[in-house]
Amino acid sequence: MSCPTCQSENPDVAAFCHRCGTSQHASSGSTRTYAVQSSEGVNQFAVISTIMPHSNRETADNYRWAMIVSAVLIMGATALGLLPIAIAAAAFLVPIAYLVYIYDVNLWEDAPAPVVAGLFLVTGVLASLVSLFFFVWVFADEFREFGTAGRSGMESFPIVPLLIFAVLLPVVAELVKNLPGLLLARMPQFDDMIDGLTFGVAAGTAYAAFETIVLYRSIFTSGEIRTEQGLATWVVVIINLMVVKSLVYGTATGIAVAAFSGKGEGYDGLTAFYLKNLGFAMLMNVLYWVGVRLAANLPYGQAVGLLWGFVVLVVLVIRIRVMMQAALLEAAVEAAAKADPSKRETFVESFCPECENMLLTGSHFCIVCGTSVRSSSHQARRTMGAPGESPSSASDAGAATTGGAS
Ligand SMILES: [Zn+2]
Ligand SMILES: [Zn+2]
Numbered sequence: 001m002s003c004p005t006c007q008s009e010n011p012d013v014a015a016f017c018h019r020c021g022t023s024q025h026a027s028s029g030s031t032r033t034y035a036v037q038s039s040e041g042v043n044q045f046a047v048i049s050t051i052m053p054h055s056n057r058e059t060a061d062n063y064r065w066a067m068i069v070s071a072v073l074i075m076g077a078t079a080l081g082l083l084p085i086a087i088a089a090a091a092f093l094v095p096i097a098y099l100v101y102i103y104d105v106n107l108w109e110d111a112p113a114p115v116v117a118g119l120f121l122v123t124g125v126l127a128s129l130v131s132l133f134f135f136v137w138v139f140a141d142e143f144r145e146f147g148t149a150g151r152s153g154m155e156s157f158p159i160v161p162l163l164i165f166a167v168l169l170p171v172v173a174e175l176v177k178n179l180p181g182l183l184l185a186r187m188p189q190f191d192d193m194i195d196g197l198t199f200g201v202a203a204g205t206a207y208a209a210f211e212t213i214v215l216y217r218s219i220f221t222s223g224e225i226r227t228e229q230g231l232a233t234w235v236v237v238i239i240n241l242m243v244v245k246s247l248v249y250g251t252a253t254g255i256a257v258a259a260f261s262g263k264g265e266g267y268d269g270l271t272a273f274y275l276k277n278l279g280f281a282m283l284m285n286v287l288y289w290v291g292v293r294l295a296a297n298l299p300y301g302q303a304v305g306l307l308w309g310f311v312v313l314v315v316l317v318i319r320i321r322v323m324m325q326a327a328l329l330e331a332a333v334e335a336a337a338k339a340d341p342s343k344r345e346t347f348v349e350s351f352c353p354e355c356e357n358m359l360l361t362g363s364h365f366c367i368v369c370g371t372s373v374r375s376s377s378h379q380a381r382r383t384m385g386a387p388g389e390s391p392s393s394a395s396d397a398g399a400a401t402t403g404g405a406s
Contacts, residue, residue, distance in 0.1 A: 001014065001024070003017040003019065003020060003022055003024065003336075004022065005017065005020050005022040005333060006019050006020040006022070006332075006333050006336035006337060008020065008336055010024065010367060011360075011367065013367070014367035014368075015367060015368060015369075015370065016365050016366065016367050016368070016369070016370035017336075017365065017367070018359070018360045018362070018363040018364065018365055018366075018367045019332060019333075019335070019336035019362070019363075019364055019365070020329065020332045020333040020336045020364065020365070021035050021328065021329050021332050021364060021365035021370055021372060022329070022333075023370065032325070033369070033370050034049070034321060034324075034325060035324070035325055035328045035329060035365065035370060035371065035372040035375070036049060036050075036053045036194075036321075036324055036325075036328070036371070036372060036375040037049040037053075037056075037057070037060070037354070037371070037375070038354055038355070038366070038369035038370045038371040039057055039354070039369075042321050042322060042325050043318055043321070043322070044321070045314050045317055045318065046317075047247060047313075047317055048060045048063050048064055050251070050317050050320050050321055051098070051197075051201045051247070051250060051251060051254065051320075052098075052101050052105075053194050053197065053198075053324065053375045054101075054105040054194070054198075054375060054376065055101065055105065056353050056354055056376075057354060059104070059105075063097060063101060066097065067093070067094075067097055070089070070093055070097075071093065071242060071243070073089075074086050074089045074090050074093065074238065074242060075235060075238070075239075077089065078231065078234055078235050078238050079231060079235065080226070081226045081227045081228050081231055082225065082226060083219050083224075083226075083227050083234065084219055084220050084225060086234075086238055087212065087213075087216050087219055087220075087238065087241070088213070088220075090212075090238045090241050090242035091208070091209040091210075091212040091213055091241060091242070091246075092209045093242055093246075094205045094208075094209075094242070094243070094246040094247065094250065095120065095202070095205040095206045095208070095209050095246070098201060098202055098205055098250075099116060099117075099120065099202070102116050102198065102202065103116070115184065116202065119180050119181070119184060119199060119202055119203060119206070120202065120206045122180045123176075123177065123180050123202075123203045123206040123207050123210075124206055124207075124209070124210045126176045126179070126180075126207075127173075127176065127177075127206065127207040127208075127209075127210035127211050127214075128210050128213075128214055130169075130172060130173060130176055130211075131210065131211045131214035131215065132214055134164070134165065134169050135214060135215060136214075139161075139164050139165070142158070142160060142161040142164055142165075143161060143164075143165065145158040145160075145161045146158060146161055146165075146293065146296070157294070157297060162290065162293055162294075165289065165293065166286060166289035166290040166292075166293045167286050167289075167290070169289075170282060170285035170286045170288075170289050171282050171285075171286065173207065173211070173249075173285065174252065174253065174256070174278065174281050174282045174285055176207065177200075177203050177204050177207045177249065177253040178200070178203070178253060178256050178257060178260075178278065178281075180199070180203050181196065181199035181200045181202075181203045181253065181256075181257035181260075182257060182260055184199050185199055185257055185260050185261045185267050186267055186269075188266070190261075191261060191265055191266050191267050192261065192374060193258050193261045193262065193263055193324065193327050193328075193331075194258075194324070194374060194375065195261060196254075196257040196258040196259075196260055196261030196267075197254045197255075197257065197258040197261075197320065197324070198254075199257050200250070200253040200254035200255065200256060200257030200258060201250040201251065201253065201254040202250075203253055203257070204249040204250035204251070204252060204253030204254060205246050205247070205249060205250040207249055207253075208241075208245050208246045208248075208249040208250070209246070212241050212245070233302050236302040236303050236306055237302055239306060240292075240302070240305065240306045240309055244306060244309035244310055244312075244313055245288075245309065247313050247316075247317075248284065248285065248288050248309060248312055248313050248316060249285070251313065251316040251317060251319075251320055252280075252281035252282075252284045252285055252316055253281060254320060255277050255280065255281055255316065255319060255320055255323065256274065256277050256278040256280075256281040258277075258320070258323065258324070258327075259271075259273050259274045259276070259277035259278070259323075260274045262327075263326075263327035263328075263330055263331040264331055264334065277323075280319070284312055284315065284316055287312055288308070288309055288312045291305060291308035291309070291312070292305040292308065292309060295308060328372045328374060328375075332364040332365065332372075335364065336364070345362050345363055345364050345373065352366035352368065352369060352371055353371070353376040354366065354369050354371040355368050355369040355371070357369070359373070
């Protein structure tokens with residue numbers, strides 16, 4: 001049976017083409033499976049598998065539970081009024097979970113901890129400087145107007161502060177969030193679009209954390225450990241900071257840096273595609289902040305702002321999935337057409353990290369579940385065998401793969 005898209009020969013049992021990932025059952029167009037995590041659809045709102053594409057079904061569940069337990073503990077601290085602890089933990093929950101993920105899947109074995117720690121710290125320093133510049137050094141008076149505008153409705157809403165903090169700042173911040181990721185995505189060992197996405201998410205979530213600390217600095221310097229007033233509002237604010245803001249920043253920057261990496265080998269650089277996605281990332285950040293700032297003057301404003309942020313996040317997550325899907329499939333069709341072996345396909349006998357069926361040699365996709373070989377971690381990829389590597393190293397890497405799946 002030959003594939004209708006790329007004409008590669010596939011076994012008759014194949015549900016997906018092993019070269020280009022096209023579904024071999026013509027009628028399944030409406031339920032497209034996501035090539036990064038084949039148990040999910042492309043248009044499914046699943047955060048973990050979107051921002052952690054190298055996790056498989058079981059490891060993704062571990063992260064999900066670890067985050068839920070931590071979030072509950074942070075909400076508990078908030079309910080007790082322990083705001084300094086709750087805000088610091090909420091700010092850093094997602095970025096630290098992300099660092100653990102990067103370390104855990106051993107994403108870049110040649111340049112491990114220092115690269116990621118460097119990205120985190122450089123972004124943190126830049127985020128702190130930009131936040132201090134806007135909130136403390138230059139526009140402190142304008143920022144105070146948000147508070148003094150009171151609850152008198154929309155007519156008296158401070159328009160200049162809105163332009164500064166909900167339009168200008170998000171645009172500047174997006175450029176700053178992009179910078180460290182772009183520098184890394186230029187390096188040949190990080191040229192995959194999934195690497196670009198990962199750097200962007202890491203930088204975006206780190207930026208969000210440091211900005212939150214600067215923004216709420218008075219909580220840390222007041223000397224008060226416990227607060228008793230307005231805790232219901234604080235619960236909502238902290239959910240927004242911990243989950244929504246962090247992920248909106250992370251996913252938006254992830255989209256931009258992934259577009260900079262591009263779908264093929266090597267990085268695409270400052271193309272129209274990158275500028276379009278950078279603009280999209282800026283727009284989503286502006287929409288998020290305009291919504292949150294405007295909602296703050298409404299009754300139940302914090303809750304309205306939280307819901308609004310969630311809507312923005314859904315749009316961003318779906319956008320990443322559609323973009324990754326298109327990139328993985330298009331790059332594979334191009335590679336299949338060229339028919340020369342790429343460094344991203346399998347060389348020796350190996351197994352799909354998702355469904356554990358055997359992969360054909362020269363695979364870009366699992367013929368059973370359609371998972372892209374590129375979404376598996378480097379540990380798993382090592383078992384697939386790289387050219388020039390001795391077959392004996394496959395045994396210990398095999399242990400690593402089964403360890404990761406358990
Ligand atoms: Zn094909
Ligand atoms: Zn599979």
